[in-house]
Amino acid sequence: MKTTVLPPTTTPLSHLLPSDPLLLMGAGPVPIPQAVAQANSVVINHLGGLMDSVIDRVKEMARYAFQTHSDKVLGVAGSSSAAMEMGISNLLWPGRRALILQNGTFSNRFGDMAIAVGAEVIRVEAAEAHPITPEMVRDAFKQQAYDVVTMVQGETSCGVLLNQMPEIIQICKENGCLVIVDAVCTLSTMPLKMDEWQIDVAITGGQKGISSIPGVSMIAFSSDAWKVVEGRTALMPHWCLDAKNAQNFWGDHQYHYTAPVPGILAMHEALRLICEETLEKRFERHEICSLALQEGIERMGLGLFVNPEYRLNSVVAIDLPQGVDGGRVRKIMADRFNVEISGAFGLNIIRIGQMGEQCRSHNLFKTLYAMGMAFQQEGVAVSVSEGMAALQSRLAEDPLQFVS
Numbered sequence: 046m047k048t049t050v051l052p053p054t055t056t057p058l059s060h061l062l063p064s065d066p067l068l069l070m071g072a073g074p075v076p077i078p079q080a081v082a083q084a085n086s087v088v089i090n091h092l093g094g095l096m097d098s099v100i101d102r103v104k105e106m107a108r109y110a111f112q113t114h115s116d117k118v119l120g121v122a123g124s125s126s127a128a129m130e131m132g133i134s135n136l137l138w139p140g141r142r143a144l145i146l147q148n149g150t151f152s153n154r155f156g157d158m159a160i161a162v163g164a165e166v167i168r169v170e171a172a173e174a175h176p177i178t179p180e181m182v183r184d185a186f187k188q189q190a191y192d193v194v195t196m197v198q199g200e201t202s203c204g205v206l207l208n209q210m211p212e213i214i215q216i217c218k219e220n221g222c223l224v225i226v227d228a229v230c231t232l233s234t235m236p237l238k239m240d241e242w243q244i245d246v247a248i249t250g251g252q253k254g255i256s257s258i259p260g261v262s263m264i265a266f267s268s269d270a271w272k273v274v275e276g277r278t279a280l281m282p283h284w285c286l287d288a289k290n291a292q293n294f295w296g297d298h299q300y301h302y303t304a305p306v307p308g309i310l311a312m313h314e315a316l317r318l319i320c321e322e323t324l325e326k327r328f329e330r331h332e333i334c335s336l337a338l339q340e341g342i343e344r345m346g347l348g349l350f351v352n353p354e355y356r357l358n359s360v361v362a363i364d365l366p367q368g369v370d371g372g373r374v375r376k377i378m379a380d381r382f383n384v385e386i387s388g389a390f391g392l393n394i395i396r397i398g399q400m401g402e403q404c405r406s407h408n409l410f411k412t413l414y415a416m417g418m419a420f421q422q423e424g425v426a427v428s429v430s431e432g433m434a435a436l437q438s439r440l441a442e443d444p445l446q447f448v449s
């Protein structure tokens with residue numbers, strides 16, 4: 046029985062969107078600057094001369110963000126996961142072996158992607174709330190050799206920083222393999238030196254540290270990684286993610302697929318703001334804000350999930366006191382205070398993002414206050430005023446006075 050499908054009753058989006066949208070203080074997406082939002086509303090010809098110069102500038106600014114001289118810097122029409130999949134599927138195929146360093150959702154995802162392209166996968170897993178250590182990687186190399194090692198600089202899902210990443214990469218390079226690093230959460234929030242640390246593939250998304258829109262990502266290949274891309278004879282399973290195809294557009298201004306023009310223009314503005322601010326000042330802003338927030342949370346009487354030694358500043362994981370429902374706390378924060386933070390994938394934590402535009406003092410005060418009041422409403426004896434005072438006094442020490 047086939048009947049015609051009639052149009053549903055429609056409502057313009059403007060009727061659905063609240064006039065005062067939720068402040069996005071979760072693990073991404075994050076608020077975007079006005080210049081990024083404006084760029085995101087423009088469509089131009091993706092193969093015209095104007096786009097050519099936009100692409101050249103995006104690449105140049107991305108080279109600064111990644112700290113690389115590589116000219117194999119490509120954009121991806123897709124989520125950060127698509128950029129991860131691009132790294133995986135260009136360097137791995139049946140007969141190749143990957144070592145996956147994992148301690149959460151995103152680092153594990155690399156392993157699933159590597160299996161999907163037919164590679165042999167060996168996983169090393171860190172203890173809960175801990176990073177992978179150089180010793181664990183050395184041990185893995187005692188067992189056998191690998192073609193590729195994958196790792197995540199900041200594991201957003203649990204708030205753990207891979208604090209010994211340069212040492213770990215060095216072990217991988219001494220053993221002659223290529224290194225893929227996911228810097229989706231961390232790029233431009235803390236140091237990452239692609240060339241100096243010898244990263245072969247560096248990946249970032251739009252909606253986290255960069256403070257652009259979701260759905261347009263960046264990936265950079267070292268010359269060693271590019272040799273593997275060029276020398277590959279195995280079938281490439283993903284036409285859209287084939288780096289050689291993508292280089293037609295990103296290197297030679299030729300057609301690959303229709304580029305996500307507004308998202309690339311938005312990425313241009315987000316990267317431009319990073320260049321204007323400079324990485325050094327941006328790292329400092331992130332550190333000052335996140336440490337002040339962490340102190341405020343602790344002084345309020347709540348615990349942090351990760352040891353300070355390898356605590357990720359870009360996403361702060363907060364322990365839920367016994368018997369407290371994180372979903373209810375987050376709902377109160379959203380309904381009463383218009384602030385959104387994140388839950389977690391299976392852990393007893395809630396998470397506050399400190400990426401890009403989230404690191405502004407007014408956002409910190411609003412979020413900490415909302416969280417404290419929500420915990421109080423749920424019967425937890427937190428001291429909102431002590432937490433707020435700690436946040437205020439830490440931010441008052443800010444030498445750059447830029448967190449407004």
Ligand SMILES: *Cc1c(COP(=O)(O)O)cnc(C)c1O
Pocket residue numbers: 073124125126127151197199200201202227228229230250253259260
């Ligand atoms: C968010 C995130 C991803 C995935 O990003 P999507 O854009 O959702 O695909 C990957 N890695 C890390 C570290 C992330 O924080």
